[in-house]
Amino acid sequence: MAVARHGVAIAAFKFLLLISPLAIVVVLSVVVGSLMVVLFGYTSDQKAIAITKDQVKAHLLAVRLYRDQIPVVMSSYGKILRGTGRYLKLSFKPLLWVIVPITLLMVQVDRYLGAAPLPPNLPFLLTVHLTGQTSDALNDVTLVLPPEIAMTAPPVHVPAENAIVWRLVASKEGKYDVKIAAAGQSAAKTVRVGSDLARISTVRLRGQFWERMFSSAEPALPENFPVDSISINYPDRDIEIAGYGMNWIWPFFILSMVAGFIFKEIRGIRI
Amino acid sequence: MKKMRGQHITSGNAQKCRWLRWYFFLLLACVLFPTASHAYAGPGAGFAVLSSFWALFVPFLYSFYALVTWPFRQLFRFFRRRNVYGKATFERAVILGFDGMDPELADRFMKEGRLPNLAKLREKGTFSKLRTTFPPISPVAWSTFMTGVNPGKHNIYDFLARNTNNYLPYLSSAEIKGPKRHIKIGKYSIPFGKTEIKAMRKGTPFWHWLGNAGIFSSVIRVPVTFPPEKFQGVLLSGMCVPDLKGSQGTFCLCTTRTSNDKFREGGVRVPIERKNGVYRSYVPGPDNPLVEKAGELRVDFEISPEARSKSARFVFGSEKFTLKLGEYSEWIPAQFKAGMGVTAHGICRFYLKELSPEIEVYVTPVNIDPGRPDLPISHPVTYSIYLAKLYGPYATLGLAEDTWALNEHVLDDDAFLAQAYGNHEDRERMLFDALDKTRQGLCTCVFDTTDRVQHMFWRYLEEDHPAVRDVPQSQKRLVIQDLYERMDRLIGRVMEKIDDDTLLMVISDHGFKSFARCMNLNAWLHQNGYLTLKDGKSESGDWFEDVDWSRTRAYTMGLNGLYLNIKGREKQGIVDRSEAEALKKELQKKLNGLVDPASGKVGVTGVFITDAVYRGPYAENAPDLLVGYGAGYRASWDSVMGKVTGQIFEDNIKAWSGDHCIDPRLVPGVLFSSHRFVEEEPAIVDVAPTILKLFGLTLPSHFDGKPWTLAAQKNS
Numbered sequence: 001m002a003v004a005r006h007g008v009a010i011a012a013f014k015f016l017l018l019i020s021p022l023a024i025v026v027v028l029s030v031v032v033g034s035l036m037v038v039l040f041g042y043t044s045d046q047k048a049i050a051i052t053k054d055q056v057k058a059h060l061l062a063v064r065l066y067r068d069q070i071p072v073v074m075s076s077y078g079k080i081l082r083g084t085g086r087y088l089k090l091s092f093k094p095l096l097w098v099i100v101p102i103t104l105l106m107v108q109v110d111r112y113l114g115a116a117p118l119p120p121n122l123p124f125l126l127t128v129h130l131t132g133q134t135s136d137a138l139n140d141v142t143l144v145l146p147p148e149i150a151m152t153a154p155p156v157h158v159p160a161e162n163a164i165v166w167r168l169v170a171s172k173e174g175k176y177d178v179k180i181a182a183a184g185q186s187a188a189k190t191v192r193v194g195s196d197l198a199r200i201s202t203v204r205l206r207g208q209f210w211e212r213m214f215s216s217a218e219p220a221l222p223e224n225f226p227v228d229s230i231s232i233n234y235p236d237r238d239i240e241i242a243g244y245g246m247n248w249i250w251p252f253f254i255l256s257m258v259a260g261f262i263f264k265e266i267r268g269i270r271i
Numbered sequence: 272m273k274k275m276r277g278q279h280i281t282s283g284n285a286q287k288c289r290w291l292r293w294y295f296f297l298l299l300a301c302v303l304f305p306t307a308s309h310a311y312a313g314p315g316a317g318f319a320v321l322s323s324f325w326a327l328f329v330p331f332l333y334s335f336y337a338l339v340t341w342p343f344r345q346l347f348r349f350f351r352r353r354n355v356y357g358k359a360t361f362e363r364a365v366i367l368g369f370d371g372m373d374p375e376l377a378d379r380f381m382k383e384g385r386l387p388n389l390a391k392l393r394e395k396g397t398f399s400k401l402r403t404t405f406p407p408i409s410p411v412a413w414s415t416f417m418t419g420v421n422p423g424k425h426n427i428y429d430f431l432a433r434n435t436n437n438y439l440p441y442l443s444s445a446e447i448k449g450p451k452r453h454i455k456i457g458k459y460s461i462p463f464g465k466t467e468i469k470a471m472r473k474g475t476p477f478w479h480w481l482g483n484a485g486i487f488s489s490v491i492r493v494p495v496t497f498p499p500e501k502f503q504g505v506l507l508s509g510m511c512v513p514d515l516k517g518s519q520g521t522f523c524l525c526t527t528r529t530s531n532d533k534f535r536e537g538g539v540r541v542p543i544e545r546k547n548g549v550y551r552s553y554v555p556g557p558d559n560p561l562v563e564k565a566g567e568l569r570v571d572f573e574i575s576p577e578a579r580s581k582s583a584r585f586v587f588g589s590e591k592f593t594l595k596l597g598e599y600s601e602w603i604p605a606q607f608k609a610g611m612g613v614t615a616h617g618i619c620r621f622y623l624k625e626l627s628p629e630i631e632v633y634v635t636p637v638n639i640d641p642g643r644p645d646l647p648i649s650h651p652v653t654y655s656i657y658l659a660k661l662y663g664p665y666a667t668l669g670l671a672e673d674t675w676a677l678n679e680h681v682l683d684d685d686a687f688l689a690q691a692y693g694n695h696e697d698r699e700r701m702l703f704d705a706l707d708k709t710r711q712g713l714c715t716c717v718f719d720t721t722d723r724v725q726h727m728f729w730r731y732l733e734e735d736h737p738a739v740r741d742v743p744q745s746q747k748r749l750v751i752q753d754l755y756e757r758m759d760r761l762i763g764r765v766m767e768k769i770d771d772d773t774l775l776m777v778i779s780d781h782g783f784k785s786f787a788r789c790m791n792l793n794a795w796l797h798q799n800g801y802l803t804l805k806d807g808k809s810e811s812g813d814w815f816e817d818v819d820w821s822r823t824r825a826y827t828m829g830l831n832g833l834y835l836n837i838k839g840r841e842k843q844g845i846v847d848r849s850e851a852e853a854l855k856k857e858l859q860k861k862l863n864g865l866v867d868p869a870s871g872k873v874g875v876t877g878v879f880i881t882d883a884v885y886r887g888p889y890a891e892n893a894p895d896l897l898v899g900y901g902a903g904y905r906a907s908w909d910s911v912m913g914k915v916t917g918q919i920f921e922d923n924i925k926a927w928s929g930d931h932c933i934d935p936r937l938v939p940g941v942l943f944s945s946h947r948f949v950e951e952e953p954a955i956v957d958v959a960p961t962i963l964k965l966f967g968l969t970l971p972s973h974f975d976g977k978p979w980t981l982a983a984q985k986n987s
Contacts, residue, residue: 054659054660054661054663055660055661057660058658058660058661059661061653061654061656061657061660062657062708065505065651065654065657065708067336068341068344068345068487069487069708070341071710072708268589
């Protein structure tokens with residue numbers, strides 16, 4: 001049963017992928033906004049939040065009711081500040097519970113919606129950063145390309161950054177591996193070419209567990225491989241709304257907030 | 272076995288700890304890695320940020336506005352205030368109204384050393400009887416208190432007034448009319464326009480005069496202030512605010528007991544039905560405003576009794592709560608949905624009365640929700656919301672203490688007192704907030720607990736009161752003494768908050784006497800040939816159901832008023848105006864000194880022709896005569912409701928055992944003050960002129976009251 005549900009979820013996501021990135025953002029925002037409200041409801045002290053917010057509103061009204069009495073206004077303002085501090089304190093604990101799942105989720109979503117695959121026949125850069133060694137080591141690095149990808153210029157060595165940059169171009173859509181060889185070992189970096197929604201890894205890293213978790217969608221480079229990172233400058237993906245292109249995070253932020261505010265009213269959750 | 276359980280717990284805790292460790296590790300990573308910083312802008316963080324921003328930004332704007340405009344406003348007021356406060360004797364006046372506090376009882380308890388704070392006021396300032404109004408009924412007396420005029424100028428003579436077209440009663444203080452126009456869409460009749468609330472009380476409350484001079488007032492729960500009027504200050508309406516049904520308080524008894532009995536007044540019985548092991552019932556609300564003849568709106572609820580813990584779990588709308596036997600709930604929001612997005616917002620409290628063998632739940636009248644008022648109950652409207660946000664929901668109904676429920680034995684003494692003192696504590700909080708906020712000007716608050724508790728517990732003060740004749744002396748309680756001591760402690764706390772620049776006055780609108788015997792004045796009128804019933808009838812139902820108006824010369828309804836059936840005024844009037852004076856005198860002569868044959872006591876000690884008592888533009892709306900009952904007597908419950916019975920005098924066996932709607936000379940109110948007044952016979956009508964004079968204002972010429980003089984002023 002669980003497998004079937006999982007399958008349905010994957011199928012639904014793939015269906016959304018086929019439709020448009022905006023549809024994904026909308027659906028995701030509504031689902032995440034609603035779920036976060038439920039999670040907030042379960043992990044927060046709802047009664048204390050309700051009382052604190054009511055108190056803040058009361059002092060807010062006092063500012064208006066007694067506006068001719070400056071001592072009352074100032075005292076109310078002080079109470080508003082204290083109440084807001086108390087509210088933030090009460091929100092902190094549920095926020096701790098909310099941040100982790102949402103961060104992990106957004107990292108995964110960003111791999112699909114944060115960058116676009118490389119367009120065919122347009123040059124792109126592949127950069128290899130070596131482990132802190134001498135500049136001779138740069139000469140030792142070689143690149144092995146599949147037939148669909150060609151080098152358009154000789155590699156540029158940047159000794160100050162211990163890096164080599166290749167200018168490449170792909171002739172056909174597809175998923176390819178380019179191989180980087182150094183010190184008798186080699187490692188591959190996936191290159192996505194095309195226009196579809198694909199899981200894109202802009203960089204492959206060695207070690208750096210947390211950095212890899214948040215930035216890379218590929219396995220770690222071999223431990224004794226003299227390369228720190230292999231990266232490709234994929235273009236950013238813009239979500240088009242009313243003719244304006246923007247990073248997916250903005251519509252996600254706004255829509256999830258709206259969904260959350262609507263859902264909180266339905267469920268009677270105080271946030 | 273114990274060890275194994277312990278191991279299991281340890282293992283469970285260890286697993287939980289590991290989870291928590293991982294969670295916080297992940298959390299730390301999320302926070303520390305800037306590459307994913309955009310991820311924090313999710314909805315969770317967004318809610319907190321937006322809410323906090325809103326909470327800070329809006330008051331900041333308000334405060335900024337208040338600060339920037341303050342010098343200009345102060346400058347504008349400076350000239351007005353300079354005159355006012357320049358001539359003012361006090362910076363602030365605090366008036367505490369204890370509805371029904373009796374001077375004789377207060378004196379007795381002071382002599383017994385039970386009221387040290389009132390005794391301090393007596394020593395330092397004033398303690399005196401305060402002459403009340405004709406009749407000595409709260410809405411009449413408090414209207415006079417606030418306007419400084421006799422009832423002929425403020426138009427309130429009783430709780431009820433009569434419609435001269437049909438002899439039916441209506442509420443004397445306010446008239447609520449729904450929108451005049453409706454748009455019909457299918458079965459719906461959508462109201463178009465606003466609900467109209469017309470104040471029937473005339474005259475200008477003295478805080479309006481203060482406001483005009485730039486003096487701020489906080490006015491809390493003064494009777495007959497509904498609908499609230501605009502002035503410079505804040506006001507929360509008191510007595511006469513209706514419940515959500517539009518009545519003066521309709522409680523609900525939900526019960527599994529089958530009974531066809533109806534409560535005489537003030538309550539309805541609603542069945543609790545059992546289905547699939549769950550008990551279900553409902554709380555009735557207002558009539559559906561959108562569908563004609565659709566009946567009342569309801570909010571259903573479920574009860575799941577738990578016999579072992581002697582409690583029950585309630586699901587009421589979206590609210591879930593558990594009550595133990597004999598326990599009240601908090602105020603629970605009740606939303607009556609009429610459809611098309613129209614909802615009436617109320618609040619009510621549940622009281623678990625019985626669990627076995629039957630289930631009975633008492634529900635208070637559904638009060639207007641002060642946090643979302645469907646009718647204005649304060650000025651400005653935001654004041655009731657402010658108080659609700661600050662202290663939580665509170666009773667808004669004018670007569671919030673459910674005396675009917677105690678009369679009908681739906682509540683017992685303890686449950687009634689718990690309810691009354693719960694409301695009282697809310698009002699104390701409101702008073703102290705108003706004292707904090709009103710450093711200059713007027714702060715006044717009326718507590719009705721004194722009135723309600725004395726009405727319901729006077730029976731314990733008298734050994735032979737018919738309502739407790741069979742209760743042994745040892746079981747009679749000291750409720751009224753406790754009440755006075757509680758009020759004294761309140762005064763003590765108020766005295767700690769004020770200085771010598773503040774005048775503190777404690778007043779009551781009337782005193783109290785026993786209500787042991789009822790007199791049905793309609794029965795007397797019937798037996799003496801002034802009121803005639805339809806042929807074949809010896810008694811009449813409520814509201815003169817069987818009265819033959821074509822042969823009736825006089826009738827009574829309400830507490831003290833006696834009306835002539837005057838031609839041209841009453842629709843079926845037969846008394847010629849030229850005969851009216853003679854008839855009034857005849858009735859006065861016959862009724863005055865009327866003796867109760869059973870006890871030999873005088874049941875009526877004074878009958879007053881109102882032409883001689885009232886002066887003013889609304890005097891014509893007054894009853895023709897006022898009947899002043901003797902101590903121990905009052906109009907019978909039936910007589911008040913226009914019923915004609917066979918018996919004139921009868922015992923009052925209801926818990927409502929003390930009263931004040933009698934001869935006003937027998938029930939003066941009380942006056943205490945922190946500064947000594949030189950006045951032989953102070954009256955409640957003098958309060959308004961006195962306050963205006965103390966603030967240095969010119970008195971309006973239409974005032975009937977005379978301002979009192981301070982002893983210090985007289986000496987100087």
